[in-house]
Every structure is written in structure tokens, then in C-alpha cells.
Amino acid sequence: xxxxxxxxxxxxxxxxxxxxxxxxxxxxxxxxxxxxxxxxxxxxxxxxxxxxxxxxxxxxxxxxxxxx
Numbered sequence: 231x232x233x234x235x236x237x238x239x240x241x242x243x244x245x246x247x248x249x250x251x252x253x254x255x256x257x258x259x260x261x262x263x264x265x266x267x268x269x270x271x272x273x274x275x276x277x278x279x280x281x282x283x284x285x286x287x288x289x290x291x292x293x294x295x296x297x298x
Contacts, residue, residue: 236242244252266272
């Protein structure tokens with residue numbers, strides 16, 4: 231797949247159909263929007279129970295090593 235990037239000034243203009251769809255979506259209440267993601271299902275209570283806080287190493291710093 232080719233990666234395409236735009237700056238804000240280079241974005242293609244929306245079509246009339248896209249504008250109508252966006253207007254209709256903006257008028258819908260948030261409760262009507264389905265935020266579920268089939269690629270990332272909700273975690274079970276068992277999975278959530280396995281989470282542990284991350285342990286950060288504070289003050290760990292290694293000087294860069296010069297190579298010749």
C-alpha cells in the first residue's frame with residue numbers, strides 16, 4: 231500500500247455528498263455513535279485483573295559512548 235501524505239493546504243476539497251454526510255453526522259447525538267472496534271474488543275474482567283502498574287526507573291542514565 232502506498233503512503234499518501236498532505237499538508238493542510240494540499241487536502242483535496244470535500245465533495246457535496248461528503249459535506250452532506252458530515253453535516254448529518256454532526257447533528258447526531260453522541261449516544262448514537264457506535265465506538266466499538268471489532269479489531270480491538272473490550273477486555274474481560276480477568277484480563278483487566280492481570281494488569282500491573284508500570285515500574286519506571288527514575289534516575290537511570292547512561293553516558294553516550296564515543297566510537298572512533
